[in-house]
Amino acid sequence: MTKLSLQKVSVAFGGLKALEDVTMSVPAGEIRGVIGPNGAGKTTLLNVVTGVNQPDTGDVQLDGASIRGLKTSQIAARGLGRTFQTSKMFKGMTVLENVMTGLHGFLKAEPWTAALNFKRVRDEERDAAAKSRAILDFVGMRQFEDYDASDLSFGQQRVIEIARALIGEPKVLLLDEPAVGLSAVRVDELDRLLRRIRDEKGVTIVMIEHVVQLVMGVCDRITVLNSGRVIAEGGAEDVARHPAVVEAYLGRAIGAAAAAGAGHA
Amino acid sequence: MRLPLPRRAVLAAAVIGFAVLPPAGANPYFIYIANLGLVYVLLAIGLNMLIGYAGQLAFANAALFGIGAYATGLLRVDHGLPFFLAFPAGVAVATAIGVVIALPALRLRGLYLALASIAFAQFCLWAFVHWERVTYGAGGVRLPRLSFAPLPVSVEVGIYYLTLGLVVLMSWLAWNMLRSRVGRALVALRESEVAASALAIDLTRYKAYAFGVSAMFAGVAGGLFSALLGIVTPETFDLYQVVSHFAMVVVGGIGSLWGAIIGAALLVGLQEVLRAFRELQEIAFGALILFTVLFMPSGLIAFIKRFASGWDEPLRRTEGDR
Amino acid sequence: MLPFLLVSGLTTGALYALVAIGLVLVYRSTTHINFAHGELFMVGGFLAYTGVVILGWPYVPSLILAVIGTFILGIVSDRAIFRPLIHAPGLSMVLATVGFSFLLKGIGRLLWGGRGEFTSMPPIVDPSPIFLAGLPILPQQLVVLAAAVACMLALAAFFRGTTAGKSMQATAESTRASYLVGIRVERVYMYTWGAGAAIAAVAGCFMAPLTLLSPDIGFNLLLKAFAATILGGLGSMGGAVVGGFAVGIIESLAGGYVYTAFQDVSAFIVIIAVLVLRPQGLFGTRPAREA
Numbered sequence: 001m002t003k004l005s006l007q008k009v010s011v012a013f014g015g016l017k018a019l020e021d022v023t024m025s026v027p028a029g030e031i032r033g034v035i036g037p038n039g040a041g042k043t044t045l046l047n048v049v050t051g052v053n054q055p056d057t058g059d060v061q062l063d064g065a066s067i068r069g070l071k072t073s074q075i076a077a078r079g080l081g082r083t084f085q086t087s088k089m090f091k092g093m094t095v096l097e098n099v100m101t102g103l104h105g106f107l108k109a110e111p112w113t114a115a116l117n118f119k120r121v122r123d124e125e126r127d128a129a130a131k132s133r134a135i136l137d138f139v140g141m142r143q144f145e146d147y148d149a150s151d152l153s154f155g156q157q158r159v160i161e162i163a164r165a166l167i168g169e170p171k172v173l174l175l176d177e178p179a180v181g182l183s184a185v186r187v188d189e190l191d192r193l194l195r196r197i198r199d200e201k202g203v204t205i206v207m208i209e210h211v212v213q214l215v216m217g218v219c220d221r222i223t224v225l226n227s228g229r230v231i232a233e234g235g236a237e238d239v240a241r242h243p244a245v246v247e248a249y250l251g252r253a254i255g256a257a258a259a260a261g262a263g264h265a
Numbered sequence: 266m267r268l269p270l271p272r273r274a275v276l277a278a279a280v281i282g283f284a285v286l287p288p289a290g291a292n293p294y295f296i297y298i299a300n301l302g303l304v305y306v307l308l309a310i311g312l313n314m315l316i317g318y319a320g321q322l323a324f325a326n327a328a329l330f331g332i333g334a335y336a337t338g339l340l341r342v343d344h345g346l347p348f349f350l351a352f353p354a355g356v357a358v359a360t361a362i363g364v365v366i367a368l369p370a371l372r373l374r375g376l377y378l379a380l381a382s383i384a385f386a387q388f389c390l391w392a393f394v395h396w397e398r399v400t401y402g403a404g405g406v407r408l409p410r411l412s413f414a415p416l417p418v419s420v421e422v423g424i425y426y427l428t429l430g431l432v433v434l435m436s437w438l439a440w441n442m443l444r445s446r447v448g449r450a451l452v453a454l455r456e457s458e459v460a461a462s463a464l465a466i467d468l469t470r471y472k473a474y475a476f477g478v479s480a481m482f483a484g485v486a487g488g489l490f491s492a493l494l495g496i497v498t499p500e501t502f503d504l505y506q507v508v509s510h511f512a513m514v515v516v517g518g519i520g521s522l523w524g525a526i527i528g529a530a531l532l533v534g535l536q537e538v539l540r541a542f543r544e545l546q547e548i549a550f551g552a553l554i555l556f557t558v559l560f561m562p563s564g565l566i567a568f569i570k571r572f573a574s575g576w577d578e579p580l581r582r583t584e585g586d587r
Numbered sequence: 588m589l590p591f592l593l594v595s596g597l598t599t600g601a602l603y604a605l606v607a608i609g610l611v612l613v614y615r616s617t618t619h620i621n622f623a624h625g626e627l628f629m630v631g632g633f634l635a636y637t638g639v640v641i642l643g644w645p646y647v648p649s650l651i652l653a654v655i656g657t658f659i660l661g662i663v664s665d666r667a668i669f670r671p672l673i674h675a676p677g678l679s680m681v682l683a684t685v686g687f688s689f690l691l692k693g694i695g696r697l698l699w700g701g702r703g704e705f706t707s708m709p710p711i712v713d714p715s716p717i718f719l720a721g722l723p724i725l726p727q728q729l730v731v732l733a734a735a736v737a738c739m740l741a742l743a744a745f746f747r748g749t750t751a752g753k754s755m756q757a758t759a760e761s762t763r764a765s766y767l768v769g770i771r772v773e774r775v776y777m778y779t780w781g782a783g784a785a786i787a788a789v790a791g792c793f794m795a796p797l798t799l800l801s802p803d804i805g806f807n808l809l810l811k812a813f814a815a816t817i818l819g820g821l822g823s824m825g826g827a828v829v830g831g832f833a834v835g836i837i838e839s840l841a842g843g844y845v846y847t848a849f850q851d852v853s854a855f856i857v858i859i860a861v862l863v864l865r866p867q868g869l870f871g872t873r874p875a876r877e878a
Contacts, residue, residue: 050463076465088460090453092520093580100446101453105465107446111474114445115438121445128446148581168464322678369863375677376620376821377862380813384858387810391852504806508689515682544802547693554686558679559671 001028002064003204004049004172009058011044018044020228022058026172031198031205033215036225037248042208045225046176049206050082051075063171077105081170081203083161085177089149095160096145099132102164132167138200139163139193155186159193166197173197175207179214191218216240224248271575272523283429287422296425300493302533303428304486309513309525310439311482316511317520318448318580319475320455322375323382325366326510328389329480331502333359333487335393335400338408338497348411348492355491356484363480367473374458386507393499405498408491428489435482439522442478444579451475452520452580505547509536512550515557518564522578527565590722592843593836598728598797600835601735605790606808607815607827608742609783615759615822616779617673619680623664623688624787625809629802630691631657631788632795633699636708646711653788661784665777673776688805695802705799731793738789739828746824755779811838814854817861 005025011018019041026032036042047053049060051072059066067075076082081102090098107128109121136142139159144152152160158178165173178194179187191214197203209215215222216236224232224239226248232239239245286299312326337355340346346354366385370378394403413423442448450471453461462468491497513532518524532550539546557564570576606628613621621627631653638649668687672680700706712730716723746752758765758775765772794808812827814834819826834854842850 052459071467072459072462073465073467076463080463082463084460084463088457090449090456090460092456093449093452097449097580101449101461101466102464104446104450104453109445109447111442111447111478114447115442117437117441121441125445164464316678320678322681369859373862376681379620379681380817381859381862383810383813384855384862388852388855388859391848391855395848395852508685511682511685515686519678544693544696547689547696549693551686551689551691551693555668555683555690558675558683558686559668562675562679 002026003028003030003062004206005061006045006048007059007061009045009048009055009060011048011053011055017228019048019055022225022228022230024223024230024233026204026206028204029198029202030220031194031207031218033219033222034206034208034225035210035215035222039227040225040248041228042225044228046082046174046208049075049174050080076168079169079171080174081165081168081172082174083158083165083176083178085180087154087157087161089152089157089161091148091150093149094145095136095141095147095149095152096129096132098149098160099135099164099167100128102167103128103131105168135163135167138196139166155182155189158182158190162193162197166201166203170203173203173205175205175209177210178207179209187214190214194218270569270573273575280429280433284426287425293421296421297493298533298537300421300425300428301537302530303425303432304490304493305510305513305529305533306432306526307435307482307486307489308510309517309529310436310522311479311486312510313514313519313522313525314439314442314451314482315475315479317514317525318443318455319451319472321370321472321475322379323370323476324379324386324507325363325382325389326479326483327502327504327506328386329359329363329483330487330490330506331389331393331497331499332362333484334491334497334502335406335487336484337488338406338491339399341408342406352488352492355488356481359484359487360477360481363483364473364477367476370476371469371472386504390499390503393502400499403499405496407496410495411492424489424492428493431485431489435485436522436526439478439482440578443522447471447474448580508554509550512554516553516564518566519562521564521566521581523569523576524564524566527569531565588843591724592839594722594724594728594732596836596839597832598732598735598835599794599839600832601732601739602790602794602831603808603811603815603834604828604831605735605738605793606787606812607819607831608739608824609786609790610809610812611816611822611824611827612755612786613779613783614816615824616755617669617776619669619677620684621780621783622681622684622809623691624783624812625805625807626688626691626695627657627661627784627805628787628791628794628808629695629800629805630660631784631791632708632800632804633695633706633791633802634788635792635795636699636706636800639709650789650792653792654785657788657791658781658785661781662777664784665780669780670773670776688809692802692805695805700800700802705801707799708795710796727796731797734793735790738786742786751778755782810858811854814857817858 002025006022009022010020022045034042034045044053048055051067051070051074054069059068061067062075062078062080065078067078090101093101107124109124114121133142133145136145139162141156141159141163144156149157149160178190182190194205195218198205207215207219219236221234222236222239223230224245231244231248232242234242283299283303286296308326308330315321315323333355336358337351340351340354341348370381373381393400400406411420411424413420416423418426450461450466453464453466454468454471458468509532513528514525515528516532517526517528535549536546539549561567566576606624610621610624613619634653634656635649638644638652639646664687668683669680672683710727712726716725718724746756754765754770754775755778757768757770758772762772811834815830816827817830818833819828819830834857837857838850838853841853
């Protein structure tokens with residue numbers, strides 16, 4: 001069963017082709033990595049899937065239904081959860097309130113019913129808090145529930161943001177460079193968390209990533225973009241050996257990593 | 266050390282304190298000031314919902330306050346409606362206009378919204394003065410005296426209790442709204458529109474809610490204000506009015522319900538002390554806004570939270586959040 | 588009637604353009620709008636009044652007094668208020684400048700005029716009209732128009748031709764890059780606030796003899812400048828100039844042909860219409876987006 005698929009998606013800005021005939025499909029229960037050098041079209045791909053940009057041609061399907069032309073909030077309501085490169089925790093809310101915000105689409109309160117404190121609003125709030133605590137338990141952050149979001153470390157904020165997306169029971173969880181700014185230890189923890197999300201929650205994960213360590217370790221399959229096209233797709237080793245990939249991306253990244261390693265030594 | 270000043274006790278004391286003013290024989294001027302303070306509490310709560318919680322920087326509050334006052338007053342004068350029909354109708358008009366101005370405003374963010382709403386506010390002020398056939402022009406419209414007839418209260422005391430009751434009711438409504446998904450959606454909107462929409466929050470709908478709710482508060486305040494003064498004049502609803510609302514929200518604590526209440530009560534008192542000196546009012550309000558933004562961005566409520574227990578609220582803004 | 592309306596529209600438009608330039612100058616380098624900009628205009632006008640009427644100075648030294656005084660006020664306000672808030676959210680800065688505007692207005696009222704009083708300033712040149720090609724023209728309007736245009740040209744030369752001007756431009760383009768090439772961004776901001784204030788003061792000095800002074804004129808001028816910048820596209824210097832002239836002429840024509848009271852309201856209608864129909868203005872690129 002395909003959870004997320006792009007069929008022949010093309011997007012152009014002015015004359016610049018950001019995506020050209022991109023086709024990919026992510027089956028249920030997979031962790032898919034999308035990599036590519038800067039300007040390869042990763043951000044555009046993300047924007048197309050989240051409804052920020054519309055494809056000029058082609059179609060995007062979430063859990064078998066087209067999401068073309070829908071607003072971001074509608075796509076989210078149909079089961080796309082996401083996190084961002086930079087922290088988008090809601091400051092001024094506690095950790096628990098942040099996670100509860102992720103349940104928005106499941107709750108029914110409207111300004112008038114909430115204002116009049118209807119019993120069903122009180123009930124749904126109680127359930128929402130319980131559910132949010134459970135998800136905080138799942139990601140191991142329960143002890144922070146009363147902290148203000150801005151009191152947490154960057155890595156902790158990232159985990160809370162994943163929890164906030166996860167509580168909406170997404171069919172697909174889209175992670176935008178989740179490892180950016182994390183230490184190696186934190187990356188390992190994230191790696192384990194993502195596997196647990198897949199195995200225990202049955203959520204399909206698509207991550208757009210730069211950190212090679214995370215992509216290679218955790219992803220079942222990897223799609224490589226370059227200049228708006230898919231140039232390779234497959235398991236970590238296949239992709240790593242693919243000549244076009246080595247040429248376009250890994251050559252440079254490995255070179256850079258080697259240079260950085262040499263610098264440290 | 267934290268003082269044992271739990272919120273419930275303080276609120277109960279405040280409400281009882283206000284409630285016993287008339288029977289305790291407070292003089293009419295004092296009751297009038299207390300009544301004015303209560304009207305401003307409504308204005309400050311409404312504005313805080315819009316700018317403090319939803320993060321929408323709009324300057325239309327004074328204009329909507331004026332629309333509520335004019336609509337209530339004119340329905341009584343021109344159409345002979347009794348106050349208790351004209352008042353809800355006036356609130357409905359203000360709320361409707363608030364939602365209507367939200368529609369173009371939905372496309373605008375930050376400074377653009379601020380500029381558009383300032384232009385709207387000045388346009389309303391201009392219309393209050395120049396649309397003479399409807400508004401009676403610069404001289405304003407004088408309203409017939411209210412009567413609380415079967416009830417054994419004077420007009421002043423009647424309006425006072427009506428205001429007090431509405432303040433208690435509407436603070437409760439606002440509190441409930443803030444602790445539900447509605448409040449969380451508003452704060453999410455303030456903090457990041459992209460993150461909010463990624464959590465299935467419909468931005469358009471919640472911006473419209475924020476504008477509508479704050480317009481409703483301004484409309485209720487306007488209707489009560491028209492009854493309290495017995496006359497509605499255009500210059501009441503000028504820039505000074507909206508900046509005084511800002512000052513109340515900021516000084517009390519932006520993004521805090523209790524902060525808005527405290528700010529309104531304090532600044533109405535200050536305004537009365539300086540009544541005869543407009544320049545000193547301006548200097549005081551300007552300096553207070555500046556001082557608060559620079560040195561205590563969470564407002565007075567932050568001090569109360571630090572030194573007294575039990576003042577936590579949902580969606581609190583904390584110290585150092587700027 | 589038309590030529591007369593056009594000339595008076597161009598004259599006030601030139602002053603709106605000057606006020607708008609100061610606003611845009613600050614906006615471009617700091618991305619903040621100074622809501623106290625109109626009050627700086629007011630203070631400039633009253634400082635000139637202080638020179639001419641109270642101290643009995645000639646016009647030019649009074650103008651210099653106003654410009655220097657307001658420049659210093661701009662710099663002091665930058666150090667005391669704006670620099671501490673430069674990284675604060677936009678809301679804090681808007682509130683701070685609104686608070687500052689009220690502070691200045693109250694001080695202006697305390698020093699120069701009470702509630703509802705208007706103060707008149709003697710004319711710069713002989714106020715009786717002269718006839719150009721049979722049209723009555725007020726020489727004062729010509730002086731003001733010429734001075735305002737000269738001021739704009741001087742500013743253009745400043746931005747194109749001097750290091751300070753280029754630093755301001757560079758900071759407006761990219762703060763980060765400016766740091767990297769060694770521009771002291773804080774210092775540029777400081778002079779930007781100062782220069783914005785001084786330009787507002789120049790406009791205030793020229794406006795004062797044409798109309799009347801009151802502590803409340805600042806906000807009105809600020810709205811006209813908003814209309815000009817919005818029409819020209821927020822952040823575009825040339826747009827602000829064209830927008831300023833356009834708003835002046837629209838006002839003058841609306842007041843002359845349609846209904847006198849329309850003169851006051853046309854700027855608001857311009858703001859609302861442009862923001863609803865074309866938020867990027869006539870020359871701007873795109874409205875600011877959330878980062």
